[in-house]
Amino acid sequence: MERRRSVSEAPETPRLETETVSSDKTAAAGRRARPRLARDLLRHRQGAVGTVLFLGLVSMAFLAPLLSPFDPQHVDVEKILSPPSTTHWLGTDELGRDIASRIIFGARVTLQVVAGAVALSLVAGAILGFIAAYLGRFWDALIMRVIDALLAIPPLVLALAIVAALGPNLFYTILAIALAKLGMFARLVRGEVLVLKSMEFVEAARAAGASGARIALKHIWPNAAGNVIVFSAVIASSALLIESALNFLGLGAQPPTPSWGVMIAMGMQHWTLWWMSIFPGVAIFLAILAFNLLGDALRDIMDRRLFDVGRL
């Protein structure tokens, strides 16, 4: 929790009022929260840029064969290390492979790892956080101390330790990042559950005879989920950074799999050929920016909604 950047400012009031009116309208139209969230995101300047970048990243990953001008593995001996041109927009690498195509296919590896790591750490962290908050006392103390210890290890160092033990492999990269990040989710979920568990509607559900599992899943989780999802955008951006750093060190995806980190590392062996290291870096930069902007925007929107509810 303490790592969440605290840049909360009071939202501008005039814009807020118009939004409250229109969200009343949407509510009257009987729509649910999701289209409203999408609309809020697109209205938020950072959110819109983040959404566009994120959709770009996702479509690069899914439509890679359609979008890339060349086969990313195609070796062209005559075109080795050629600078950007009209045929090869971003130049070619040491085997004459098209860099633009490799960047587009590289989005697949990156997204796989980021999505896998975030999902795994979210589920594991949420379960641990739930157990800690729900059972309290001994279990709470035990789980949280273990998580304190886990979070004391810098994420990249932890990932290095795991890769050192298990060897470089895509799945181990996911596992390593998930392990490094699950503590953050556990802390967040524990905090949310501790607050929610003492609320009246939970007490009411318990009085009505709902089982522990039902209360957890139907009453507490839906109320905690919002913040957890916002937080996963923040985690995704740091997962991406660790992923590309591991690849850069040659401890993640192995050649010939196209991966941004590996491409930058290859570029370092040809210093004067700037295009080899610049363009994959731009790709990583834009992807991280996408998650950062989305995270900031989502948090703004959530804060504003809480503010709305508070005003009603």
Add this chain to the structure above:
Amino acid sequence: MFLFISKRIGQTVPVVLLVSFFVFFVINVIPGDPTLTVLGEFATPEQREIARQQYGFDRPMFVQYLDWLTKTLSGDLGRSLHSNERVWAMLVDRLPVSLELSALALIIALGIGIPAGILAALRRGTTTDAVIGMFSAVALGVPYFWLGVLLILLFAIFFNLLPPSGYVAFTESPVENLKLMILPALTIGLHVAPLIVRQTRASVLQVLSLDYVRTAHAKGLPWSAIVRRHVLRNALIPVLTLVGLQLGNMLGGAIVTETIFSTPGLGSLIVAAVSTRDFPVVQSGIFLVVLLVIFVNLVTDILYAYVDPRIRQHLIV
């Protein structure tokens, strides 16, 4: 204060033990035969059996852990599987380099982060604020290893101002040392600076909105005095905590940065050891880095309590 410090140290001990257990456990759950690393693929079963007994791999994991822990705590870290050097000597050799790098990076991060954050807060809503905000949002997205590559391209390859990589000890030639350290330090410093900008801006804004600032203003103190004496003193406390937390991150960042600039610090040692699967070095190197992080956080907390008596009370009660 003494009570606070001893309580805080008391809290740290179980964390250190747990971390040591993690580090040992993670490295030792290697699937497969640990003698493969020591003897290679072509050893006979008898040789493996001897090696297993010699290294103690045949004992239960927990016994091995206790053995490792007592040895580590008494300073016996074993020898590198690769070069047969003493691990302790290797670490002691590398540590000062990493510490110098982190210190320089911290100076850069604070030197940029705090003034920029204060400026953005004092000029809130102006173009200055927006430009600083935009820069920090962009800088936050730049992966530090790529920043390192860009800095080398810019300063070493295009302008030929600084050497791209290498290391000279400070005692040998301070100027050469700084010339070689400035780019890696900039790489890490620029990565941490935006976080400090954001935290400084947010906490200065928060303090500016407090009543006592208005009172100081009302009694006619000039702005500069209010900011210097009343606002900054309180606003910089949360920044201190952030710096403590970020030092761990900086040591993590140093791992990659040292590899790029071939700086012979702890980070590049660990990376090289991971690639050659030199477990004693990886284990002790990582444990040392984590101990440093825990130690820095402990010191930050104590400083924090020293600056702000309320924290002290909170933990003791």
